[in-house]
Amino acid sequence: MKIRESEERDFDRIMEIYSYARNYMAEHGNPHQWGETNWPPEELIHSDIAKGGSYVCVNEKGTVIGTFFFVQGRDIEPTYRVIEDGNWLDDGPYGVVHRIAADGSEKGIGSYCINWAFKQCGHLRIDTHGDNIVMQNLLKKLGFTHCGTIYVEEDDYPRMAFEKI
Secondary structure (H helix, E strand, O other): EEEEEEOOOHHHHHEEEHHHHHHHHHHHHOOOOOOOOOOHHHHHHHHHHHOEEEEEOOOOOOEEEEEEEEEOOOOOOHHHHHOOOOOOOOOEEEEEEEEEEEEEOOOOOHHHHHHHHHHHHEEEEEEEOOOOOOHHHHHHHHHOOOEEEEOOOOOOEEEEEEEOO
């Protein structure tokens, strides 16, 4: 597997992967995180690609099998400024992963993407829905610490915030 920046030609495949991920989450006890709003919207993905924050995971055959948003810097995620029931581990610059999804064709896609992002910055934050047990288990397996609760603008569901340094 390898990671590369998404290109506009990847858009349809990225949206297919998000559709698969919404169905997968609903079937595994997490219907609310993306399903109710058909998240993520097409305009956001086009914007992510144009700004250079969208990435794809490509298998050995050159097929796009996963996608995610990644950016790094200081205080880059406004929804992370307020954390309840805990604290972040470090106030320094960090990377953030959002909208991570895979097509289910190979094992380890999520781990590969998150580990790649961590290698870029050495300090990563990520959040997930309380019903997303699959992602929570993956983050714990990869050495992330549950730090508290944050809220996003998209809906009223609290998100579990994780960090790894």
